[in-house]
Amino acid sequence: MRKIDKKTARKIAMERIKILLQLADQRMRENEEDLAKRYVNLALLISKKYNVRIPRDMKYRICKKCKLFIVPGKNARVRLKKGKVVITCLNCGYKKRYKYK
Ligand SMILES: [Zn+2]
Secondary structure, three states, X not given: OOOOOHHHHHHHHHHHHHHHHHHHHHHHHOOOHHHHHHHHHHHXXXXXXXXXXXXXXXXXXXXXXXXXXXXXXXXXXXXXXXXEEXXXXXXXXXEEEEEOO
C-alpha cells in the first residue's frame, strides 16, 4: 500500500466526510432514515479517526443526541429567538441553539 502523509490523509478524510453528509442529505429526502444515519455515523467515525472537524455548515445538521441528519422543515423545527437559532430535532426532541450573524 502506498504511504500517504498526514496532511493528504486528512484532506482525503475531509472529502469523504463531505460526500457522506451529502449522501445522508439525499437519503433523508428519500425517506431512507436508516441509511442516512449510517452515512452520518461513518462521517463521524472518519472525523474522529483523522481528527478532522465536520464543516460548520454541516455540523448543525447532525443531531447531537440521536445523530440523525437534520433537514429543516422535515424532521426538525427551526425557530429564531432573540438573535439565536433554535433547531429542535423532531426525532428525539434535542434542542440545539447557536447565534447567527
Ligand atoms: Zn435527535
